[in-house]
Amino acid sequence: MVHSVLPEAMSLASTAQAGFTVIFTGDNFTRLLVGLWTSISIAGLALIIGIPLGVILGALRTLPNPVLRVVLRIYLECFRILPTLVVLFLAYYILPAEFNVQVSGPTVAVVAFGLWVSAEISDIVRGALVSVSDHQVDAGKALGMSGLQLLRYVRLPQSINLMIPATINLATRVIKTTSLLLLISVIDVVTVGQQIMESNRMSHPDAAFWVYGFIFLLYFIVCWPLSKLAQMLEHRAKERNNG
């Protein structure tokens, strides 16, 4: 019994090891990191553009102007309903074919993701701002604060800890959605992983397990500190508000 099981277990162990080595063969490790950097820089730029824009749109949506509300609501629903895949495809392939406007893949990605982020953030910000109780706002008004001052000194400080978890959640979603980018010929970390699996298919048939496992680890290393950061910020905001 032992004799028949042992060689099989050993051969399994040796192929597993062989699969893992693929990540460190040639320039593969660097290539995966370069792919990861592509994902992070595109997600990062999209967030840098999208968050301030979203905050402005969110604040505007709390104003009692019905036309503005409808327009911004349509903007939000468009980007929330349309899959990011469709937005990328339209901007990268259809726009140039119909209007002869050429935009590079990374630019399309940053703009499309940035608009998506701004739409989602606008709803997060609006929801948080309206959650501040009316008597707080009235107290501010009684002190003679202007609309912007009310936003800066009353509404934002009291609602920011409501915005943080949803914003970080969105940030991690944006980072993960960069795996769609091969559609517009941008080589992200998942595409590099597939290149590695396929070119080593003959020598390392089990490479898929290890390469995907490694990509999982990379995404985790990027997204986990974000979750920690969210926890920290939320904690600090609560402390400041209560104490």
Place this chain on the structure above:
Amino acid sequence: MFTIKKAFAAALAVVTLASIAACGSSSSSQGGQQGDSVAQIKKSGTIRIATFGDLPPYGYVKNDGTRAGYDIALGTQMAKDLGVKIQWVQVNADGRVDSLKSNKVDMVLANFTVTDERKQVIDFASPYMKVSVGVVSPKKATITSAAQLNGKSLAVNKGTTAEAFFTEKYPDVQLQKFDSKTQQFQAFKDGRVAALADDNTYLYAWAKDNPTFTVGIKQLGDESTIAPAIRKGNTDLLKWTNDEIKKLTADGFFVKAYESELAPSFTSDIKPDDVIIK
């Protein structure tokens, strides 16, 4: 008191700059609606070619990060004869037509099978390879005829001839469509589908690496050809490519490329004449 206003102004500036940057890069298109002529490509010093990055032995990326394969060898030779550099643009199967239509690339060398449907939207140059749809299945449950697949699930890659063939000819087969080669073969190996349909030349190579599987159906439907694809109406580049393929065939380039790129990956029963065109 005006810090919020300043912050808003700064945010607006960022967005404006980004949109200006987006518009700025639009001037890089010189080709107009027809695509770049040979003279324009020579002038720019670069030919943009769409290819696969996950399809050995046709187009793949080696561990040192450089591209290799049969399609890559052809593209490299063409760029050499044009006297220009190559910019490889990696695409998925369903991005090949659109990358040409939107003038993202000058040419597609991505195992691209010539079909009447595709000919309506893009132009094909002279073919450089022969191919048919084949079906690979596990040796212990080999599928030997398409009728056997009725009611069973079959993996195909979106935008391939295999997908079109089964959709049209065998509507009772349950197609599971995947975005990439990697995904469809993973699903097949995991046993989520009974069989997988793709170009037979590609399946021969895959079956060699995976000896528990066999190409049970070697040829379905008519034999088709694989050719470089060019943007519709770009007659200048089309003519140059046709002349180039004629010249390379006469020089024996394709036989050499077959020996160096394809032969090592195929099972020994496949002969050069099964794949290349003379």
